[in-house]
Amino acid sequence: MTKVTNRTVDKSFEIYLCLYQAVTGTEEEANIYKHFSKDFFDLIIIDECHRGSAADDARWRQVLEYFSSATQIGLTATPKETKEVSNIEYFGEPLYTYSLKQGISDGFLAPYKVVRIGLDKDLDGWRPEDGQTDKYGQLIEDREYNDRDFDRNLILEKRTAVVAAKVTEFLKATSRYAKTIIFCENIEHAERMRQAMVNANPDLAAANANYVVRITGDNTAGKAQLDNFIDPEKTYPVIATTSQLMSTGVDAQTCKLIVLDKRIGSMTEFKQIIGRGTRINEDYNKLFFTIMDFKRATALFADPDFDGDPVQIYEPGEGDSVVPPVSDPAEDENVIREDPAHLNGANSFGDEEATGGEPPTKYYVDNVEVRVVTERVQYLDESGKLITESLKDYSRKTVRKEFASLDAFLTVWNDAEKKQTLLEELATKGVFLDELAEQVGHDFDAFDLVCHIAFDAPPLTRKERADRVKKRNVFGKYGDQARAVLNALLQKYADSGITSVESLDILKVEPFTQHGTPIEIVKLFGGKPGYLKAIQELETELYRKAA
Secondary structure, eight states: EEEEOTTTTTTOOOOOEHHHHOOSSSGGGGOOOSSTTTTTTTTTETTTTGGGGGBBBHHHHHHHTTTTEEEEEEEEEOOOOOOOOBBBHOOOSSSSSHHHHHHHHSSSSSSSSEOOBHHHHHHHHHHOTTTOOOOTBBBBBOOOOOOTTHHHHEEEHHHHHHHHHHHHHHHHSTTTTTTEEEOOSHHHHHHHHHHHHHOOOOOHHHHHOOOEEEEOOHHHHHHHHHHHOTTTTOOOOEEEEEEESSSSSSSOOOOEEEEEEEEOHHHHHHHHHHHHGOBGGGGBBOOOEEEEEESSOOOOOOOTOOOOOSSSSEOSSSSSSSSSOSSOGOOOTOOSSOGGGGGGGGOOSSSOOSSOOOOOOEEESSSSOOOBBBOOOEEEEETTTTTEEEEHHHHHHHHHOOOOOOHHHHHHHHHSSOOOHHHHHHHHOOOOOOOHHHHHHHTTOOOHHHHHHHHOOOOBBBHHHHHHHHHHHHTSSSSSHHHHHHHHHHHHHHHHHHHHOGGGGGGGTTGGGGOHHHHHHHHHTTTTHHHHHHHHHHHHHTOOOOO
Protein backbone atom coordinates (compact mmCIF):
# COMPACT_ATOMS: atom_id res chain seq x y z
CA MET A 1 0.00 0.00 0.00
CA THR A 2 1.26 3.51 -0.79
CA LYS A 3 0.15 7.13 -0.70
CA VAL A 4 0.59 9.08 -3.93
CA THR A 5 2.68 12.19 -3.19
CA ASN A 6 4.97 14.58 -5.05
CA ARG A 7 3.24 13.67 -8.33
CA THR A 8 5.23 10.44 -8.66
CA VAL A 9 3.82 7.08 -9.68
CA ASP A 10 5.18 3.69 -8.65
CA LYS A 11 3.21 0.83 -10.23
CA SER A 12 4.60 -1.87 -7.94
CA PHE A 13 1.94 -1.49 -5.22
CA GLU A 14 -1.50 -3.07 -4.92
CA ILE A 15 -3.38 -0.41 -2.93
CA TYR A 16 -3.08 3.34 -3.61
CA LEU A 17 -4.31 6.19 -1.38
CA CYS A 18 -4.55 9.68 -2.84
CA LEU A 19 -6.36 12.98 -3.06
CA TYR A 20 -7.92 14.00 -6.37
CA GLN A 21 -5.71 17.07 -6.34
CA ALA A 22 -2.58 14.91 -6.12
CA VAL A 23 -3.21 13.23 -9.48
CA THR A 24 -4.87 16.02 -11.52
CA GLY A 25 -4.06 19.54 -12.69
CA THR A 26 -4.79 22.19 -15.26
CA GLU A 27 -1.73 21.18 -17.30
CA GLU A 28 -1.76 17.80 -19.01
CA GLU A 29 1.54 16.73 -17.43
CA ALA A 30 -0.06 17.20 -14.00
CA ASN A 31 -2.70 14.53 -14.75
CA ILE A 32 -0.46 11.73 -13.51
CA TYR A 33 -3.40 9.31 -13.16
CA LYS A 34 -2.96 8.72 -16.90
CA HIS A 35 0.38 7.06 -16.16
CA PHE A 36 -1.73 4.04 -15.21
CA SER A 37 -3.47 2.05 -17.89
CA LYS A 38 -7.27 2.42 -17.95
CA ASP A 39 -7.75 -1.15 -16.66
CA PHE A 40 -5.00 -0.98 -13.98
CA PHE A 41 -7.41 -0.80 -11.04
CA ASP A 42 -10.06 -3.40 -10.20
CA LEU A 43 -11.70 -1.42 -7.39
CA ILE A 44 -11.89 2.32 -6.65
CA ILE A 45 -13.40 3.60 -3.39
CA ILE A 46 -14.37 7.28 -3.31
CA ASP A 47 -14.83 8.63 0.20
CA GLU A 48 -16.85 11.84 0.66
CA CYS A 49 -18.22 11.21 -2.83
CA HIS A 50 -20.78 14.03 -2.54
CA ARG A 51 -17.97 16.43 -3.39
CA GLY A 52 -16.60 17.00 -6.89
CA SER A 53 -16.91 13.39 -8.03
CA ALA A 54 -20.67 13.82 -8.41
CA ALA A 55 -20.36 16.91 -10.65
CA ASP A 56 -20.32 15.98 -14.34
CA ASP A 57 -17.93 18.81 -15.32
CA ALA A 58 -15.33 18.31 -12.58
CA ARG A 59 -11.77 17.15 -13.23
CA TRP A 60 -12.33 14.65 -10.45
CA ARG A 61 -15.10 13.06 -12.52
CA GLN A 62 -12.67 12.68 -15.41
CA VAL A 63 -10.46 10.47 -13.23
CA LEU A 64 -13.37 8.14 -12.50
CA GLU A 65 -14.44 8.00 -16.13
CA TYR A 66 -10.86 7.20 -17.17
CA PHE A 67 -10.94 4.13 -14.89
CA SER A 68 -14.50 3.21 -15.89
CA SER A 69 -13.71 -0.54 -16.09
CA ALA A 70 -13.10 -0.66 -12.31
CA THR A 71 -15.85 -1.27 -9.78
CA GLN A 72 -16.40 2.12 -8.16
CA ILE A 73 -17.94 2.51 -4.68
CA GLY A 74 -18.95 5.95 -3.45
CA LEU A 75 -19.24 6.56 0.29
CA THR A 76 -20.84 9.65 1.85
CA ALA A 77 -22.75 10.67 4.94
CA THR A 78 -24.28 13.62 3.05
CA PRO A 79 -25.36 12.68 -0.51
CA LYS A 80 -26.06 15.54 -2.89
CA GLU A 81 -28.90 15.84 -5.38
CA THR A 82 -29.00 19.28 -7.02
CA LYS A 83 -29.14 20.61 -10.56
CA GLU A 84 -25.34 20.72 -10.70
CA VAL A 85 -24.37 17.71 -8.56
CA SER A 86 -25.97 14.27 -8.38
CA ASN A 87 -24.62 11.23 -6.60
CA ILE A 88 -27.38 9.01 -7.98
CA GLU A 89 -26.85 10.14 -11.57
CA TYR A 90 -23.27 8.83 -11.46
CA PHE A 91 -23.22 6.10 -8.81
CA GLY A 92 -26.80 4.90 -9.19
CA GLU A 93 -29.30 4.23 -6.42
CA PRO A 94 -27.67 3.51 -3.04
CA LEU A 95 -26.81 -0.15 -2.51
CA TYR A 96 -26.74 0.28 1.24
CA THR A 97 -27.88 3.07 3.56
CA TYR A 98 -27.61 3.50 7.29
CA SER A 99 -29.56 6.47 8.59
CA LEU A 100 -28.67 8.82 11.42
CA LYS A 101 -31.94 7.82 13.06
CA GLN A 102 -30.99 4.14 12.90
CA GLY A 103 -27.50 4.87 14.21
CA ILE A 104 -28.97 6.69 17.20
CA SER A 105 -31.51 3.91 17.79
CA ASP A 106 -28.76 1.28 17.68
CA GLY A 107 -26.62 3.21 20.15
CA PHE A 108 -23.76 3.93 17.74
CA LEU A 109 -24.50 7.66 17.42
CA ALA A 110 -25.41 10.26 20.02
CA PRO A 111 -28.98 11.54 20.36
CA TYR A 112 -29.45 15.27 20.70
CA LYS A 113 -31.74 18.05 21.82
CA VAL A 114 -32.27 21.45 20.27
CA VAL A 115 -32.41 24.74 22.14
CA ARG A 116 -33.94 27.16 19.64
CA ILE A 117 -33.64 30.85 20.51
CA GLY A 118 -35.33 33.70 18.64
CA LEU A 119 -33.95 37.24 18.89
CA ASP A 120 -36.25 40.19 18.31
CA LYS A 121 -34.17 41.80 15.55
CA ASP A 122 -33.84 38.47 13.72
CA LEU A 123 -37.59 37.89 13.79
CA ASP A 124 -38.86 41.45 13.32
CA GLY A 125 -36.04 43.03 11.33
CA TRP A 126 -34.52 46.45 12.01
CA ARG A 127 -34.64 49.79 10.23
CA PRO A 128 -32.36 52.73 11.09
CA GLU A 129 -33.76 56.09 12.10
CA ASP A 130 -33.47 58.99 9.66
CA GLY A 131 -29.86 60.04 9.43
CA GLN A 132 -28.63 57.32 11.80
CA THR A 133 -24.92 56.59 11.59
CA ASP A 134 -22.91 53.63 12.78
CA LYS A 135 -20.19 53.87 15.41
CA TYR A 136 -17.66 54.94 12.75
CA GLY A 137 -19.87 57.78 11.53
CA GLN A 138 -21.06 56.06 8.35
CA LEU A 139 -24.60 56.96 7.31
CA ILE A 140 -26.60 53.72 7.43
CA GLU A 141 -28.56 53.02 4.27
CA ASP A 142 -32.27 53.42 5.01
CA ARG A 143 -33.93 50.05 4.45
CA GLU A 144 -35.29 47.07 6.35
CA TYR A 145 -32.47 44.83 7.61
CA ASN A 146 -33.09 41.20 8.59
CA ASP A 147 -31.12 38.09 9.51
CA ARG A 148 -29.83 37.84 5.94
CA ASP A 149 -27.90 41.04 6.69
CA PHE A 150 -26.83 40.55 10.29
CA ASP A 151 -23.13 39.75 10.74
CA ARG A 152 -22.60 40.20 7.01
CA ASN A 153 -23.21 43.84 6.04
CA LEU A 154 -24.83 44.97 9.29
CA ILE A 155 -23.19 44.15 12.59
CA LEU A 156 -25.33 44.67 15.68
CA GLU A 157 -22.69 44.35 18.35
CA LYS A 158 -25.20 43.82 21.16
CA ARG A 159 -26.65 40.89 19.22
CA THR A 160 -23.27 39.13 19.42
CA ALA A 161 -23.16 39.83 23.17
CA VAL A 162 -26.65 38.37 23.68
CA VAL A 163 -25.72 35.18 21.80
CA ALA A 164 -22.54 34.83 23.88
CA ALA A 165 -24.53 35.39 27.08
CA LYS A 166 -27.09 32.69 26.21
CA VAL A 167 -24.38 30.17 25.30
CA THR A 168 -22.57 30.96 28.55
CA GLU A 169 -25.81 30.60 30.52
CA PHE A 170 -26.30 27.13 29.07
CA LEU A 171 -22.72 26.09 29.83
CA LYS A 172 -22.98 27.35 33.40
CA ALA A 173 -26.15 25.30 33.87
CA THR A 174 -24.49 22.15 32.52
CA SER A 175 -20.69 22.20 32.30
CA ARG A 176 -18.38 25.12 31.53
CA TYR A 177 -15.79 22.69 30.22
CA ALA A 178 -18.09 21.00 27.68
CA LYS A 179 -16.46 21.11 24.25
CA THR A 180 -18.40 23.63 22.16
CA ILE A 181 -18.34 24.68 18.49
CA ILE A 182 -19.96 28.00 17.50
CA PHE A 183 -20.62 28.26 13.76
CA CYS A 184 -20.58 31.89 12.55
CA GLU A 185 -21.39 33.62 9.26
CA ASN A 186 -17.79 34.39 8.30
CA ILE A 187 -14.29 34.84 9.67
CA GLU A 188 -14.89 38.35 10.98
CA HIS A 189 -18.03 37.19 12.80
CA ALA A 190 -16.08 34.26 14.27
CA GLU A 191 -13.51 36.67 15.71
CA ARG A 192 -16.20 38.93 17.20
CA MET A 193 -17.86 35.88 18.72
CA ARG A 194 -14.55 34.70 20.17
CA GLN A 195 -14.09 38.06 21.90
CA ALA A 196 -17.71 38.08 23.08
CA MET A 197 -17.28 34.62 24.64
CA VAL A 198 -14.08 35.79 26.35
CA ASN A 199 -15.98 38.80 27.73
CA ALA A 200 -18.80 36.52 28.94
CA ASN A 201 -16.35 34.13 30.64
CA PRO A 202 -13.59 36.41 31.99
CA ASP A 203 -12.60 34.05 34.81
CA LEU A 204 -11.91 30.95 32.69
CA ALA A 205 -10.53 32.96 29.76
CA ALA A 206 -8.05 34.62 32.13
CA ALA A 207 -7.10 31.26 33.64
CA ASN A 208 -6.21 29.85 30.19
CA ALA A 209 -5.90 31.86 26.98
CA ASN A 210 -7.10 28.86 24.96
CA TYR A 211 -10.44 28.53 26.77
CA VAL A 212 -11.95 30.20 23.67
CA VAL A 213 -10.18 30.09 20.29
CA ARG A 214 -11.05 31.02 16.73
CA ILE A 215 -10.37 28.16 14.33
CA THR A 216 -10.69 29.51 10.78
CA GLY A 217 -8.81 29.13 7.53
CA ASP A 218 -6.84 32.36 7.92
CA ASN A 219 -5.83 31.86 11.56
CA THR A 220 -2.61 29.85 11.83
CA ALA A 221 -2.58 29.94 15.63
CA GLY A 222 -6.20 28.78 15.81
CA LYS A 223 -5.72 25.96 13.30
CA ALA A 224 -2.78 24.78 15.36
CA GLN A 225 -5.22 24.21 18.24
CA LEU A 226 -7.60 22.05 16.19
CA ASP A 227 -5.91 18.77 17.15
CA ASN A 228 -6.06 19.76 20.83
CA PHE A 229 -9.76 20.61 20.51
CA ILE A 230 -10.67 17.19 19.13
CA ASP A 231 -8.34 15.28 21.48
CA PRO A 232 -10.54 13.90 24.32
CA GLU A 233 -7.59 14.01 26.70
CA LYS A 234 -6.94 17.73 26.19
CA THR A 235 -9.01 20.17 28.25
CA TYR A 236 -8.22 23.18 26.08
CA PRO A 237 -9.50 24.64 23.83
CA VAL A 238 -13.02 24.33 25.28
CA ILE A 239 -14.91 26.65 22.91
CA ALA A 240 -14.10 27.01 19.21
CA THR A 241 -15.60 29.73 17.02
CA THR A 242 -15.51 29.01 13.28
CA SER A 243 -17.40 29.54 10.02
CA GLN A 244 -16.63 26.88 7.39
CA LEU A 245 -13.43 25.16 8.47
CA MET A 246 -14.90 22.81 11.10
CA SER A 247 -18.14 21.91 9.31
CA THR A 248 -16.73 18.69 7.86
CA GLY A 249 -13.89 16.25 8.47
CA VAL A 250 -13.47 17.18 12.16
CA ASP A 251 -13.80 14.18 14.46
CA ALA A 252 -14.85 15.99 17.64
CA GLN A 253 -15.59 12.94 19.79
CA THR A 254 -16.41 14.88 22.94
CA CYS A 255 -18.24 17.88 21.46
CA LYS A 256 -21.36 18.37 23.61
CA LEU A 257 -22.68 21.70 22.30
CA ILE A 258 -23.04 22.94 18.72
CA VAL A 259 -24.16 26.55 18.34
CA LEU A 260 -25.66 27.70 15.03
CA ASP A 261 -25.33 31.45 14.55
CA LYS A 262 -25.14 31.27 10.78
CA ARG A 263 -27.79 30.85 8.12
CA ILE A 264 -27.69 27.37 6.60
CA GLY A 265 -29.57 26.74 3.37
CA SER A 266 -27.87 23.56 2.27
CA MET A 267 -29.11 20.25 3.67
CA THR A 268 -25.64 18.84 2.97
CA GLU A 269 -23.92 21.51 5.06
CA PHE A 270 -26.55 21.13 7.78
CA LYS A 271 -25.97 17.37 8.04
CA GLN A 272 -22.22 17.89 8.09
CA ILE A 273 -22.45 20.37 10.96
CA ILE A 274 -24.81 18.14 12.96
CA GLY A 275 -22.35 15.31 12.38
CA ARG A 276 -19.70 17.14 14.42
CA GLY A 277 -21.58 16.13 17.56
CA THR A 278 -22.87 12.63 16.80
CA ARG A 279 -19.84 10.69 18.03
CA ILE A 280 -20.24 8.78 21.29
CA ASN A 281 -17.36 8.48 23.74
CA GLU A 282 -18.43 6.63 26.88
CA ASP A 283 -15.02 7.01 28.51
CA TYR A 284 -15.57 10.78 28.64
CA ASN A 285 -19.31 10.64 29.35
CA LYS A 286 -20.18 11.88 25.86
CA LEU A 287 -23.54 10.15 25.34
CA PHE A 288 -25.61 12.99 23.85
CA PHE A 289 -25.21 16.55 22.62
CA THR A 290 -27.17 19.77 22.32
CA ILE A 291 -27.73 22.08 19.36
CA MET A 292 -28.34 25.74 20.22
CA ASP A 293 -29.90 27.43 17.19
CA PHE A 294 -30.14 31.23 16.83
CA LYS A 295 -30.84 31.24 13.06
CA ARG A 296 -33.78 28.80 12.75
CA ALA A 297 -31.51 26.52 10.73
CA THR A 298 -33.02 23.55 12.55
CA ALA A 299 -36.22 24.12 10.57
CA LEU A 300 -34.43 21.77 8.18
CA PHE A 301 -35.34 18.94 10.58
CA ALA A 302 -38.80 19.13 9.01
CA ASP A 303 -37.34 18.40 5.57
CA PRO A 304 -38.18 14.83 4.46
CA ASP A 305 -34.54 14.46 3.38
CA PHE A 306 -33.42 14.69 7.01
CA ASP A 307 -33.41 11.27 8.63
CA GLY A 308 -32.38 11.85 12.24
CA ASP A 309 -34.98 13.58 14.36
CA PRO A 310 -34.00 15.46 17.53
CA VAL A 311 -35.17 14.37 20.94
CA GLN A 312 -36.77 17.76 21.49
CA ILE A 313 -36.73 21.36 20.31
CA TYR A 314 -36.93 24.15 22.85
CA GLU A 315 -37.35 27.88 22.18
CA PRO A 316 -36.84 30.03 25.26
CA GLY A 317 -37.95 33.63 25.53
CA GLU A 318 -40.40 36.02 27.13
CA GLY A 319 -43.96 34.76 26.69
CA ASP A 320 -45.34 32.95 23.68
CA SER A 321 -43.60 33.24 20.35
CA VAL A 322 -45.02 35.65 17.78
CA VAL A 323 -43.67 33.33 15.10
CA PRO A 324 -45.53 30.04 14.55
CA PRO A 325 -43.37 26.91 14.44
CA VAL A 326 -42.23 26.02 10.93
CA SER A 327 -43.48 22.64 9.80
CA ASP A 328 -42.03 22.86 6.30
CA PRO A 329 -38.78 24.73 5.61
CA ALA A 330 -40.04 25.52 2.10
CA GLU A 331 -42.69 27.75 3.70
CA ASP A 332 -40.15 29.77 5.65
CA GLU A 333 -38.64 32.61 3.63
CA ASN A 334 -35.62 32.52 5.93
CA VAL A 335 -34.63 28.98 4.92
CA ILE A 336 -32.90 28.74 1.57
CA ARG A 337 -32.35 25.48 -0.30
CA GLU A 338 -29.03 24.64 -1.90
CA ASP A 339 -28.48 28.30 -2.80
CA PRO A 340 -24.77 28.94 -3.49
CA ALA A 341 -25.33 32.67 -3.05
CA HIS A 342 -26.53 32.02 0.51
CA LEU A 343 -23.08 30.73 1.42
CA ASN A 344 -21.75 34.19 0.55
CA GLY A 345 -19.10 32.82 -1.72
CA ALA A 346 -17.47 30.46 0.77
CA ASN A 347 -15.34 28.17 -1.35
CA SER A 348 -15.27 24.40 -1.20
CA PHE A 349 -11.98 24.02 0.58
CA GLY A 350 -11.48 27.04 2.77
CA ASP A 351 -13.03 29.46 5.15
CA GLU A 352 -12.71 32.71 3.21
CA GLU A 353 -15.42 34.94 1.89
CA ALA A 354 -15.69 35.69 -1.81
CA THR A 355 -13.49 38.53 -2.96
CA GLY A 356 -14.99 39.06 -6.42
CA GLY A 357 -16.99 42.20 -7.15
CA GLU A 358 -17.48 45.31 -5.06
CA PRO A 359 -17.99 44.30 -1.40
CA PRO A 360 -21.09 45.77 0.26
CA THR A 361 -20.68 48.51 2.83
CA LYS A 362 -20.50 47.15 6.36
CA TYR A 363 -22.15 49.03 9.19
CA TYR A 364 -21.12 48.52 12.82
CA VAL A 365 -23.89 49.51 15.24
CA ASP A 366 -23.19 49.40 18.97
CA ASN A 367 -26.26 51.15 20.43
CA VAL A 368 -29.18 48.95 19.33
CA GLU A 369 -30.63 46.67 22.00
CA VAL A 370 -31.27 43.00 21.13
CA ARG A 371 -33.28 40.62 23.30
CA VAL A 372 -34.67 37.09 23.35
CA VAL A 373 -38.39 36.95 22.49
CA THR A 374 -39.49 33.46 21.45
CA GLU A 375 -40.47 30.62 23.72
CA ARG A 376 -41.54 27.28 22.31
CA VAL A 377 -41.00 23.63 23.01
CA GLN A 378 -41.15 21.03 20.27
CA TYR A 379 -40.59 17.34 20.83
CA LEU A 380 -41.41 14.05 19.16
CA ASP A 381 -44.23 11.91 20.49
CA GLU A 382 -44.28 8.11 20.34
CA SER A 383 -45.53 8.17 16.73
CA GLY A 384 -42.80 10.53 15.57
CA LYS A 385 -45.11 13.55 15.33
CA LEU A 386 -43.80 16.97 16.35
CA ILE A 387 -45.78 18.40 19.26
CA THR A 388 -45.63 22.12 20.10
CA GLU A 389 -46.57 23.62 23.45
CA SER A 390 -45.57 26.40 25.81
CA LEU A 391 -42.49 26.20 28.02
CA LYS A 392 -44.68 26.05 31.13
CA ASP A 393 -46.77 23.16 29.79
CA TYR A 394 -43.68 21.28 28.64
CA SER A 395 -41.92 21.77 31.99
CA ARG A 396 -45.03 20.65 33.87
CA LYS A 397 -45.30 17.48 31.80
CA THR A 398 -41.57 16.72 32.10
CA VAL A 399 -41.44 17.16 35.90
CA ARG A 400 -44.59 15.08 36.38
CA LYS A 401 -43.08 12.33 34.29
CA GLU A 402 -40.17 12.21 36.76
CA PHE A 403 -42.22 12.76 39.94
CA ALA A 404 -45.74 11.38 40.20
CA SER A 405 -46.80 13.82 42.92
CA LEU A 406 -45.72 16.85 44.90
CA ASP A 407 -44.86 14.59 47.84
CA ALA A 408 -42.62 12.48 45.60
CA PHE A 409 -40.75 15.61 44.48
CA LEU A 410 -40.48 16.86 48.08
CA THR A 411 -38.99 13.53 49.17
CA VAL A 412 -36.31 13.62 46.48
CA TRP A 413 -35.63 17.33 47.04
CA ASN A 414 -35.20 16.95 50.79
CA ASP A 415 -33.04 13.84 50.39
CA ALA A 416 -30.76 15.46 47.80
CA GLU A 417 -27.39 16.14 49.37
CA LYS A 418 -26.96 19.03 46.94
CA LYS A 419 -29.99 20.68 45.39
CA GLN A 420 -27.86 21.91 42.47
CA THR A 421 -27.37 18.31 41.29
CA LEU A 422 -31.13 17.78 41.04
CA LEU A 423 -31.56 21.10 39.21
CA GLU A 424 -28.87 20.12 36.70
CA GLU A 425 -30.66 16.83 36.05
CA LEU A 426 -33.88 18.73 35.32
CA ALA A 427 -31.97 21.06 32.98
CA THR A 428 -30.72 18.11 30.92
CA LYS A 429 -34.38 17.17 30.39
CA GLY A 430 -35.26 20.64 29.09
CA VAL A 431 -36.59 22.21 32.31
CA PHE A 432 -34.75 25.53 32.17
CA LEU A 433 -35.51 27.39 35.39
CA ASP A 434 -33.95 30.68 34.31
CA GLU A 435 -36.43 30.86 31.44
CA LEU A 436 -39.33 29.89 33.75
CA ALA A 437 -38.26 32.64 36.14
CA GLU A 438 -38.64 35.14 33.27
CA GLN A 439 -42.34 34.22 33.22
CA VAL A 440 -43.11 33.50 36.88
CA GLY A 441 -40.73 35.90 38.62
CA HIS A 442 -37.07 36.24 39.54
CA ASP A 443 -37.72 36.42 43.29
CA PHE A 444 -38.76 32.77 43.54
CA ASP A 445 -36.51 29.88 44.50
CA ALA A 446 -35.95 27.03 42.03
CA PHE A 447 -37.91 24.83 44.43
CA ASP A 448 -40.95 27.11 44.26
CA LEU A 449 -40.74 27.42 40.47
CA VAL A 450 -40.89 23.63 40.08
CA CYS A 451 -43.67 23.15 42.67
CA HIS A 452 -45.74 25.98 41.20
CA ILE A 453 -45.33 25.06 37.52
CA ALA A 454 -45.68 21.29 37.95
CA PHE A 455 -48.03 20.90 40.92
CA ASP A 456 -49.85 24.27 41.18
CA ALA A 457 -48.42 24.91 44.65
CA PRO A 458 -48.56 28.61 45.65
CA PRO A 459 -44.98 29.92 45.46
CA LEU A 460 -43.12 31.79 48.17
CA THR A 461 -40.38 34.28 47.41
CA ARG A 462 -36.89 33.56 48.72
CA LYS A 463 -37.24 36.49 51.12
CA GLU A 464 -40.50 35.05 52.49
CA ARG A 465 -38.84 31.67 53.10
CA ALA A 466 -35.83 33.28 54.78
CA ASP A 467 -38.05 35.44 57.02
CA ARG A 468 -40.06 32.39 58.15
CA VAL A 469 -36.84 30.68 59.28
CA LYS A 470 -35.69 33.79 61.16
CA LYS A 471 -39.00 33.97 63.05
CA ARG A 472 -38.63 30.39 64.28
CA ASN A 473 -35.34 31.18 66.04
CA VAL A 474 -34.00 27.76 65.07
CA PHE A 475 -30.33 28.69 65.58
CA GLY A 476 -30.51 29.17 69.36
CA LYS A 477 -28.17 26.25 70.08
CA TYR A 478 -25.27 27.95 68.26
CA GLY A 479 -22.94 30.61 69.57
CA ASP A 480 -23.21 34.27 68.59
CA GLN A 481 -20.68 34.10 65.76
CA ALA A 482 -22.11 30.87 64.32
CA ARG A 483 -25.63 32.38 64.42
CA ALA A 484 -24.32 35.45 62.61
CA VAL A 485 -22.90 33.21 59.87
CA LEU A 486 -26.20 31.32 59.50
CA ASN A 487 -28.18 34.57 59.35
CA ALA A 488 -25.79 35.83 56.66
CA LEU A 489 -26.37 32.58 54.73
CA LEU A 490 -30.12 33.16 54.98
CA GLN A 491 -29.62 36.61 53.48
CA LYS A 492 -27.51 35.16 50.65
CA TYR A 493 -30.28 32.66 49.99
CA ALA A 494 -32.83 35.48 49.83
CA ASP A 495 -30.59 37.36 47.37
CA SER A 496 -29.45 34.61 45.03
CA GLY A 497 -30.92 31.18 45.86
CA ILE A 498 -30.00 27.85 47.40
CA THR A 499 -27.00 26.97 45.20
CA SER A 500 -24.96 29.84 46.68
CA VAL A 501 -25.61 28.55 50.21
CA GLU A 502 -24.41 25.04 49.29
CA SER A 503 -21.00 26.23 48.10
CA LEU A 504 -18.14 26.54 50.57
CA ASP A 505 -16.72 29.25 48.31
CA ILE A 506 -19.31 31.65 49.67
CA LEU A 507 -17.29 31.83 52.90
CA LYS A 508 -14.56 33.67 50.96
CA VAL A 509 -16.66 36.78 50.33
CA GLU A 510 -18.28 39.53 52.40
CA PRO A 511 -19.83 39.53 54.95
CA PHE A 512 -18.39 36.13 55.89
CA THR A 513 -14.79 37.32 55.81
CA GLN A 514 -15.65 39.48 58.83
CA HIS A 515 -15.88 36.24 60.83
CA GLY A 516 -12.50 34.89 59.71
CA THR A 517 -11.14 32.58 57.04
CA PRO A 518 -13.29 29.68 55.75
CA ILE A 519 -11.35 27.31 58.03
CA GLU A 520 -11.96 29.55 61.03
CA ILE A 521 -15.67 29.84 60.21
CA VAL A 522 -16.04 26.07 59.86
CA LYS A 523 -14.40 25.67 63.30
CA LEU A 524 -17.24 27.74 64.79
CA PHE A 525 -19.42 24.69 64.08
CA GLY A 526 -16.95 22.16 65.46
CA GLY A 527 -15.40 21.35 62.09
CA LYS A 528 -16.55 20.67 58.53
CA PRO A 529 -19.07 17.87 59.43
CA GLY A 530 -20.73 20.20 61.91
CA TYR A 531 -20.86 23.04 59.38
CA LEU A 532 -22.39 20.80 56.69
CA LYS A 533 -24.93 19.51 59.23
CA ALA A 534 -25.90 23.12 60.03
CA ILE A 535 -26.39 23.79 56.29
CA GLN A 536 -28.65 20.72 56.04
CA GLU A 537 -30.68 21.95 59.02
CA LEU A 538 -30.93 25.36 57.38
CA GLU A 539 -32.24 23.82 54.15
CA THR A 540 -34.71 21.64 56.05
CA GLU A 541 -36.12 24.74 57.75
CA LEU A 542 -36.29 26.68 54.49
CA TYR A 543 -38.42 24.03 52.79
CA ARG A 544 -40.46 22.94 55.80
CA LYS A 545 -44.19 23.23 55.33
CA ALA A 546 -45.84 26.03 57.28
CA ALA A 547 -47.69 24.85 60.37
